[in-house]
Amino acid sequence: MELDLASIDKDVWREFEAACEVRDHDLHYLSLATLSYDQVPVSRLLVLRGVNAQERQLIFHTDIKSDKWLELSAHPKASILGFSERAGEQYRFNGYAELLAPNSDINQIEWDKLSLWTKNTYCGGPPGEETHAPQSGENMKDAVPPTPEQLVKGRARFGVILFKADGLDWFQLKRSDNRRAIFSYADQGDIKSAKWINP
Ligand SMILES: Cc1cc2nc3c(=O)[nH]c(=O)nc-3n(C[C@H](O)[C@H](O)[C@H](O)COP(=O)(O)O)c2cc1C
Incomplete structure (x- = not known):
């Protein structure tokens, strides 16, 4: 029986949904290229930090003073890589x-989810x-929690990256029978096209 590309795509996004909840999941840490x-x-x-499978979105947090934030401001196209x-x-x-800058609603929702210690990572020097x-x-144990003034400064540095996938290059390692498929997604998130390609 032929493998079904739509089912593969569904499984992939289900794995990513699971990955943001579980720290030791293979896909909890992903590489972002800019x-x-x-x-x-x-x-x-x-x-x-979050996944919206329907909309093909992956959510990340970062410091708005970081290079990646400045790079994405100038050139929003990016690539995400993961390996399970x-x-x-x-x-x-x-x-x-x-x-999503500090004044946006989603940014506030994401900030509110963070522990004080994670918030503290935005309170240091740039x-x-x-x-x-x-x-x-x-x-x-030795770390000092941020003062209310430091927390206000950290809050102003907290940024949310909403990565919207246009497509996926899927590669499965199978000893002598590697498999590879390409998916492209429509704006609303449906699969626009999917095909098998030579690995
Ligand atoms: C396992 C791991 C997870 C990380 N997670 C984040 C993260 O969620 N957000 C972030 O801004 N940096 C994170 N970092 C640090 C980044 O990889 C990077 O070194 C830092 O943000 C500076 O990146 P830039 O100078 O390219 O902006 C993480 C590093 C490691 C090793």
């Missing part, structure tokens, strides 16, 4: 990022700026 100001591809890992060792599958999404060397052995 284009730098000098046109060099740059990638980094991000925690997958358990399934033996690689997922490469192409799409674009909508940046990302990428030189800082002092950390003390060895520093850990959560």
Whole structure:
């Protein structure tokens, strides 16, 4: 029986939905690739914070002073890469990022979900700026919670990246029988086209 592409796509998005809930899920950390100001591809890992399978959206959090935020402001097209060792599958999404600034409703909803310690990560110096060397052995127990003033500053730095997938390049490792398929998504999220391609 032929494998059904629509079922594969459904399973993929179900896995991503599960991945944002479970810390040790293979797809909890995904790579986001952007284009730098000098046109060099740059990638980094991000925690997958939310998924809207219907709309083909993946949600991430970051600092609006980070390079990625500035890069996406200038060039919203981006690529997301994940690998599930358990399934033996690689997922490469192409799409674009909508940046939800601190004054947006969704941004507020995402901020409200964070623990004080996670909020604290937005309260330090701007990302990428030189800082002092950390003390060895520093850990959560020694960390000081942010003051209300620091929290206000951190709140103003919190950004939400809404990545909208236009398509998916799906690759399954199968020893001598690797499989690969390409999906493209319509604006509303339906599958516009899907086809098998040679790996
Ligand atoms: C496992 C892991 C998860 C990470 N998650 C996030 C995240 O959710 N948001 C974020 O802004 N940075 C996260 N980082 C740090 C980024 O990978 C990156 O180093 C940092 O944000 C600076 O990126 P930029 O200079 O390209 O903007 C994570 C790093 C690791 C190793």
